Structures are given as structure tokens and as C-alpha cells.
Amino acid sequence: MATNCVACGKENLDKDTIGINKKLLGLDIANFYCLDCLAEYLDCTVQELLDKIEEFKEEGCKLFEGK
Numbered sequence: 192m193a194t195n196c197v198a199c200g201k202e203n204l205d206k207d208t209i210g211i212n213k214k215l216l217g218l219d220i221a222n223f224y225c226l227d228c229l230a231e232y233l234d235c236t237v238q239e240l241l242d243k244i245e246e247f248k249e250e251g252c253k254l255f256e257g258k
């Protein structure tokens with residue numbers, strides 16, 4: 192399954208990126224953003240998103256399993 196960024200068309204978003212989209216935008220979303228576009232959409236930085244991904248991983252969030 193290939194998932195592309197709905198905003199810029201970047202292809203094959205990785206599992207972490209898809210996980211953070213679901214975590215921040217909702218589990219049943221159909222459109223995903225790459226980290227650059229998600230940061231812009233949420234008005235934060237890519238680094239903040241990366242920090243959040245690490246946080247969720249440490250919490251053992253299932254969305255980030257099996258990388």
C-alpha cells in the first residue's frame with residue numbers, strides 16, 4: 192500500500208509519518224500529509240513532529256509498531 196501526501200504528492204509516506212497523521216488528525220482519516228506539509232498544516236515545526244513521534248513510540252503506541 193503506497194500512501195502519498197495529499198498536499199504536495201510526496202510518495203510512499205513511511206509508517207511513522209502515517210502514524211503521526213492518525214495520532215494528530217484522527218484514526219479514520221483518508222488523506223495523509225508528509226511531515227513538511229503536516230507541520231505547515233498544524234503550524235508547528237517538523238522537529239516538533241519528530242519529537243512527538245518519539246514520545247508516542249516510548250508510550251508504546253500501536254500506530255508506530257513494527258517499523
Ligand SMILES: [Zn+2]
Pocket residue numbers: 196197198199200201224225226227228229
Ligand atoms: Zn507534503
